[in-house]
Amino acid sequence: MDIYVTELWMDHALRYDHMSPCKFNLSLNSEILDQIWKPNTVFINSKAAHIHKSPFKNVFLMIYPNGTVWVNYRVQVKGPCSMDFSAFPMDRQSCHLTLESFSYNNQEVDMQWTNWTDALSLLKKEIIxxxxxxxxxxxxxxxxxxxxxxxxxxxLETSGGYLPIKYCY
Known part of the structure; x- marks a missing residue:
């Protein structure tokens, strides 16, 4: 599954509002991420996950004057799905992804879904x-x-009609 992961955090070491900046934010190359602190978010139950590179690493990095860091990753992730075929060909599957900070506990990183928008508001209305x-x-x-x-x-539900025809011929 291809998804966009958005992370926001505050890093006071990156504040520059005291300099009276002429820019409201700084858009930076993703290579800068290797030089700053990150919450080290991982999909703990994924079978595989990687950041797209087409033709370059698909990472967006922006830093605001108050030290807020905003990062977007375009990620391809393979997560576990409970494959129950008991109602085949009209079966339903459940898939689960779990994210957490790999390196830090709750005292250092408090993982939350955003409260200012639907956590998955960018999903298309119908995904096939x-x-x-x-x-x-x-x-x-x-x-x-x-x-x-x-x-x-x-x-997930099996696409009605298509699957039986596909396997009959």
């Missing part, structure tokens, strides 16, 4: 995958003693 249609999705936070886990759950 080969043989499946995304019928529902939800987000949640699993709060634990040491870390918060961001969860994304999706429900």
């Amino acid at each position: 995958l080969p043989d499946f249609v995304l019928t529902n999705y939800s987000t949640s936070i699993e709060r634990q003693v040491s870390r918060n886990k961001l969860k994304f759950d999706s429900k």
Whole structure:
């Protein structure tokens, strides 16, 4: 699945508002990310994940005068899906992705879905995958003693009619 991951955090070491900047923000090359602090967010249950490189690394980095860092990644991720074919060919599948900070606990990084917009507002209204249609999705936070886990759950249904014909001929 191809997705965009957006992260926002505050890094006081990157503040430049005291310099009376003439620019409201700085758009920087993704190579700068290697030189600044990051929350080290990972998909802890993915089978594989990588940042697209077409033709360059698909990362957007912006820093605001108050030290807010905004990063967008275009990521291809393969997550686990509970494949239940008991109702084949009209089956439903559940897929789950879980994100957390790999290197930091809740005292250092408090993972949250945004509260200023629907966490998945950029999703198309209807997403059709080969043989499946995304019928529902939800987000949640699993709060634990040491870390918060961001969860994304999706429900997929077999595309009606197409699959039986495909396998009959």
